Amino acid sequence: MNLVIVESPGKIKKIREILGQGWDVQASVGHVRDLPEREMGVEAPDFKPKYVPTERGKDVLARLRKAVDRANAVYLATDLDREGEAIAWHLKQALRLENPQRIRFAEITPKAIKAAIATPSGIDVKKVAAQEGRRVLDRLVGYMVSPKLGDMAGRRGLSAGRVQSPAVRIVLERERAIQAFKPTNHFGAQLGFGSWTADWETGPFLPEGQKYLLDSSLATRVAAVRQLHVLECEEKTESKAPPAPFITSTLQQAASNKLRMKPKATMEAAQKLYEQGHITYMRTDNPNLSDDALIEIYQVCQAKGLPMVEQPRTWKAKGDAQEAHEAIRPTHFEIEEAGETPEQKALYKLIWQRALGCQLAAARYAVRTVRLRAVDTLDGKPVDFTGKGRALVYEGWRALYDDDTESDDDKQKDKDDANNPVPHLEAGQSLDAETGKVLSKKTRAPSRFTEAELIKELERLGIGRPSTYAAIMENIMSRGYVENDKAGKYLVPTETGALVIDALVNSRFSFIEYAFTRDMEARLDLVAEGRSSYREVVSVVHESLEQELGHMKVDAAPQHPCPDCGKAMFRRKGSKGFFWGCSGHPDCSTTLPDAGGKPGKHQPREVAETPCPKCGKELIRRKKAAVGKKKGYDFWGCSGFPSCDAKFDSVGGKPKL
Incomplete structure (x- = not known):
């Protein structure tokens, strides 16, 4: 009997069906060991972690030991990311396995699993060290700084987090930018020519260093222009390629925007689809597909008569991408609907559309832009207008689904251009405007973050990794540092969240700075690649925290003191x-x-x-x-x-x- 140990119990049935007789499949149910709950579990100068079985892990390990005793060979088939590699290592240590076979597969299909068993390897200790570094860094910040927050902020029970706190800071700084924002009223002018319009180019009339036209009387005079001639009429074709297949972060963003699913719910649904054998592994930052996937896509496109791109598309991953395996995609492209719940089915549809659509032909638009000039000058300056129209002439990939990457502003601009049928005009041609109106505008404050937008910002800043985004959202919300607004769409910081961040910033803790957090993520990547060591990375943070705790500021005057006892x-x-x-x-x-x-x-x-x-x-x-x-x-x-x-x-x- 051979034994395969996976992480999730949800995979057992499917893998047993694939392997058949002579194989046993058991689950570790995630981590079986962790740092102790009531002590830091790691000390300088060697920073060797002290691991103990988790409460659930005790029972799991007892069950697995019995299965190991019956097995001729043990295969560790935990997940592909660093967490999975670390779980495999912990299983080897806790079960005292002498020669376990490490196997990896990105999809639960007969082909992938049998190929993995045929090519086993050892545990990647570099990835284990990187995961251990992340866990210990989080523990150092939590155990060294959190107890002091009560003194700094005047309240017990507050917590600091290496990645959690910078995430809250992003939300807080955006909220304060909104509160400090002062709108600017400015003006423009638009001329109407029956079914289409042209807008005034205000640039030549702006004083030096000024971005907006503040003179409403000038806009009124421009809106009165009626006689014009054509400077130029440009006609061209624009194409728009489809977006890349999903990586973990973009999947969470699209599910939030289109399905109103929270990141945690998205990852839970994706996990189930993976366990059911419907999609490839859902934690990845590689936007490219395998050759096998491309072949399947072309076969489905031919069967459906969908327009295919001539050469396969590839995308460049961001600089710090780990690119462990391909993008998230269906395991069988001919299956258009999959999943057991409405959420799983909707998410699968998104994944199927993005993965299939990425190899379809680009959409094409006919774009006509006309530039007009008033016959008479204004204050000695020429008065120019621009009219732009845009029409979809070839659907390409948009025949399959609508774009889920456009912002609301982009969608509105496309809609405006599509509803502006600018006619073909000849340079030098004269024409008369039928109407003119002043456009009253107001600058807008930056918008609050949705959960999807915060994930995008964390990714842009290099804070966190694919496997951590959902956990970051869950932590900052459950701890009461960030909450949803009344509409439930946008994130707002709580008073407690502001208190924590102000205390950390005022005390100049380096881990609250975005650059420091981004640098730590990069250093952990170097550990995973074998170009840096666990101890080197951890010691830097430990030394920094010790110095900063030595000169932390304690605010004895809370912002809102209690009228009865003076506490915050x-x-x-x-x-x-x-x-x-x-x-x-x-x-x-x-x-x-x-x-x-x-x-x-x-x-x-x-x-x-x-x-x-x-x-x-x-x-x-x-x-x-x-x-x-x-x-x-x-x-x-x-x-x-x-x-x-x-x-x-x-x-x-x-x-x-």
Whole structure:
């Protein structure tokens, strides 16, 4: 009997069906060992991690040991990324395997699995070291800095993260840029020629160093122009190639934009599709496809009569891409629908369209641009206008699906151009405008990030890697540092998130800087390539943290002090909306209403002359007037609530003891 150990239990059934008799398939259910929960688990100067079985790992290892004892050979088939390589290494160590065979496959198909078994290898210890470096770096920041945040920010229970904190900072800085933004009112002019329009080129009329036209009277004079002649009429064809197949980050972005799926839900659905054998491995930063995939695509395109590109398309991966395996694609292109849930089916459709569409012919547009000049000058300057029309003349890949990479602004511009049928005109031709109007415009503040846009920004800055984006989103939301706006679309920082970032920035921790975080990711890549060492990377961060903790700033004056005890007040969300609570809870139970994101007016507490007969603490009057159908209340309760639930009726403004 041969034993294959995979990560996910969801893969077992499919792989057993493929391998047949003489094979056993078991799952590690992810990591079986980790650093200890109640201690850092790593110390200078050697930084050798101390690993212990996880709670779930204890039972898993006991089960796997029995399976190993029955096996003639053990194959470690954990995932292809660094986490998977590390899990394979931990299994080897924990199960004391002498000569396990490491096998890797990017898809759960008979061809891929049998090819992997035929060409086993050893565990890639360089990848293991890179994963270990990431885990230990995160542990150092969490255990060394988080306990000090309470002193810096005046609140217990706050946490710092090597990648989590820079992500929150991105959201916070965008929010503050929005709050500080002051819109500029500016103007333009547009002439109408029946079914099409032309816009005034304001550039020659702008004072030096000015980006926008602020003179509405000048725009009014231009809008009155009626007689013009044609300077030039340019006609050309523009083509637009399809986007690349999905990598992990672009899959999360497209699923967020088109399917309104959160990154975590996207990766869970993709994991299931992978386990069911429908798609290739979903953690990758390589946008290119294998030769086998290209052959399948051409066969499907021929069968469907879809227009194929003449030469196979390839894409250049970003500079720090690991390119471990190909892009995310269907394992069988002839299958157009797959998945067990509506989310899985919708995600599979996206993957199928992007992977198939990437090898279709480009879409083509007929573009006509006309430049006009007014017969009369204005203040001695020529007055020019531009009209542009754009029409789709050949669908190409767009016959398969609509573009999911365009921004809202790009879509609106394409729509405007498509609805502007500029006619063919000859240079020197005279024409009269039928209408003219002033365009009143206003500069817009930068927009908040959606989850998809934040992932794109993290990728641009080099913060995190494909396997970490969903976890980053989950962490910053679950810890209450970032939340969705009322519409549920955009991300906004919470007061707590702002407090944490300000404390870290003011204390000049280097890990909060984008360049530092990006550099650490690059250094981990070097470890994975064998060009740097685990200890070298970890020691740099440890030394930096020790120095920075030595000169950290402790802010003794919180931004919103509690009116009763002076400790920091924090904005919180309860069942009835936002309110402000004291960080000194449970010792201080003061709460204040929320007034536009700031603490509302403090109502002095009424304290009884007689202490609580149950525990000796102060009795406080709880009073609220009736509003409409909602009943009010008036009673005296112990200030030690919830430890003490003593409660007394109010009679004549005093507790009835």
